[in-house]
Amino acid sequence: MKKFLRKNRMFLSMCAIVFLLLCTVRTMYKFSIRDYHVKTNKVLGYSPLERAMQVANYLTNLEMQKLQKEQERIDFKYCGGPCRFINVLYIREQETRAQLHVRHLAFTSAKVNRTLVLPNVSGSHLGACKSHDFEYYYDMEWTRQNKEYFNSIRMKDFVAWIRERKEANVPVSDQVLSTFDLDTHVDPSAVTHCFSGLTKPKSTFNQILKWNITGQTCELSIQAREIAMVQFLKGPSLGNGMNANEDIEVLHMEIYKANQWSQMAQSDIPIPYHPAVIKLADTTAKSLGPFVAIHWRMEASKNTNNMLPCAQHLISLLKRKKKFNFFLLTDYPHMFTQEQQEAAMKGVSSTSELSQWLQSNSDSFLMTDFTREHHEAIHYLYQHDTFHVLETEMERGGTPPDHWQIMQIPDRLKLADVDRPRMIDSGWLGILDKLIAMRSVHFFAGQKGDVCGRSKSTFTAQIIDARTIMRKSRTNYFGPKNKTL
Structure with a gap:
């Protein structure tokens, strides 16, 4: 043993020095961190309550990031990215005239970067809250033939998206838009519908577009009418290149009266029946x-x-x-x-x-x-x-x-x-x-x-x-x- 110690004296001395150095560094780091927190709190004036609030904010940010990721996951599942829809909530007129409005909305939806929700049907009327799906009256081949002009989603898939977002605690934002004849003299009013309670409306009051069915607006060119409808769907300009409705995920359309507005020739071709x-x-x-x-x-x-x-x-x-x-x-x-x-x-x-x-x-x-x-x-x-x-x-x-x-x-x-x-x-x-x-x-x-x-x-x-x-x-x-x- 003595012989071994004599031969390795130099090596053992070096090991002892390294060990002492490591212990010293560890002790200095421990006291410097404690001193940093003491000095920081003293300089910034953080109280224990404020430190607790910092921790709460940190956890809140983590939760928000988690919710954001969940929203992105659900949206990707149904839309391949952020979802933006036009949903035909209600059309006052009966089937023949109602499907004309649906066609014009379909060919306008791409101009506002939105997907058309195919409305339900029943009793010769079209609307989201009706009892039968779109293909109860119509041939779904219509949507496939016009895929290059607009995107669409079935009502059952749209409802599933809304419900899944609600269950994930990231409810969908929505807004009701209504079109009337100028002579009806209506003002914005609170609107409830079959999706109420599942979404987070931007406003419970509807936005209104009034058409002069028999007067000047009716005589405007089809181009001018399309511009008016596109602007109505986008909402007022915010002055920064954005419009008020662009961040709203679902625009619910109520059509009481409206002129034809789409310039697309295909919008005048009736939807084939089942x-x-x-x-x-x-x-x-x-x-x-x-x-x-x-x-x-x-x-x-x-x-x-x-x-x-x-x-x-x-x-x-x-x-x-x-x-x-x-x-x-x-x-x-x-x-x-x-x-x-x-x-x-x-x-x-x-x-x-x-x-x-x-x-x-x-x-x-x-x-x-x-x-x-x-x-x-x-x-x-x-x-x-x-x-x-x-x-x-x-x-x-x-x-x-x-x-x-x-x-x-x-x-x-x-x-x-x-x-x-x-x-x-x-x-x-x-x-x-x-x-x-x-x-x-x-x-x-x-x-x-x-x-x-x-x-x-x-x-x-x-x-x-x-x-x-x-x-x-x-x-x-x-x-x-x-x-x-």
């Missing part, structure tokens, strides 16, 4: 044989005294088409007995009795709007010829008049994209009416000028445009020459 609807229309039209379609929307007649003369003129015109069957599209109720109608004509029906059958498929044509003249006109039609109308099997009631033929379709229809048959609603009936009329040999509509009812409508225009493309015969108009306004 293949099952088209197939049923083809089958039903074929079962009619050669037929004439008559569209009579009675609701907008300027004078109900015209009703019976309009019916008389229509019958006189149809006498020249005796080799055809007659298919009637009307907002007059389809299901009634002759006794019910004759009682209504005489004014002896109670409100309770009328409510059992006097219900139009048009939401704006109320039971109280029907007059004796409406009943007399329909009565005159089936007293002089046979008319076919469309209705579901579930609507069977009493026996209709002899020459008022109900064409019954199944009340449920199996769609290829669902597991169980779905109930056919009034929106389907309206679409079927329209598609069947497009396939008719001849087409009649009420005289221009709203003499017999509404003659100029998007519904009628869509039928006429489709028949033009299909090279069908021109449209015929019925109504008395000596009209009463």
Whole structure:
């Protein structure tokens, strides 16, 4: 051992020196850190409470970073990055006009860097809070064909995104935007909807764009209208290259009235209907044989005294088409007995009795709007010829008049994209009416000028445009020459 110590004396001395140096450095570092904290707190005046607040802020920042990462993860899952949507919350007008607004929003959404949420549908209306998904009425191929012009998301995926963000404690920011006719004189108001409680609204009050439907704004160029809508969606300028609505994740659109505004030619092409609807229309039209379609929307007649003369003129015109069957599209109720109608004509029906059958498929044509003249006109039609109308099997009631033929379709229809048959609603009936009329040999509509009812409508225009493309015969108009306004 002594021999070993003598041989390695130098090495052991060096090891002892290194050990002492390390101990010294460790002690100096320990006291310097303590001295630093003491001096720092003394110089900056930190109290124990302030130190606790510093720690709390640090933890809060960590939590915020965690929430931010969670938001980014969810957004990437649904959008591939930060999500910005236009959601069609409500459209006042019915299906034909409503889908026009959806088309224009779709082709405008890319101009404001947003994705269109495909609205739900039911009862001939479109909107986020309706009961059926978009493809219940329409063919999803439309979105795929226009992928280069706009992005879209199904409502169920949009709702899943909102709920997932809510559960992650990073609720979605949103804002309601509403369009009105200038004449309605509305002011911003608090708006609640089916997403209320799931989001964090920028304001519970809606932003408003007023369109002068019949005046100067209507006469503006389509370019000027598109600029106005894009600016409305972006919101007021903040003066730094940003606009007020750009950071809002969801813009909910309420459309009470609006002009056409998109310059894209594709926005004027109707959205194709679900293949099952088209197939049923083809089958039903074929079962009619050669037929004439008559569209009579009675609701907008300027004078109900015209009703019976309009019916008389229509019958006189149809006498020249005796080799055809007659298919009637009307907002007059389809299901009634002759006794019910004759009682209504005489004014002896109670409100309770009328409510059992006097219900139009048009939401704006109320039971109280029907007059004796409406009943007399329909009565005159089936007293002089046979008319076919469309209705579901579930609507069977009493026996209709002899020459008022109900064409019954199944009340449920199996769609290829669902597991169980779905109930056919009034929106389907309206679409079927329209598609069947497009396939008719001849087409009649009420005289221009709203003499017999509404003659100029998007519904009628869509039928006429489709028949033009299909090279069908021109449209015929019925109504008395000596009209009463």
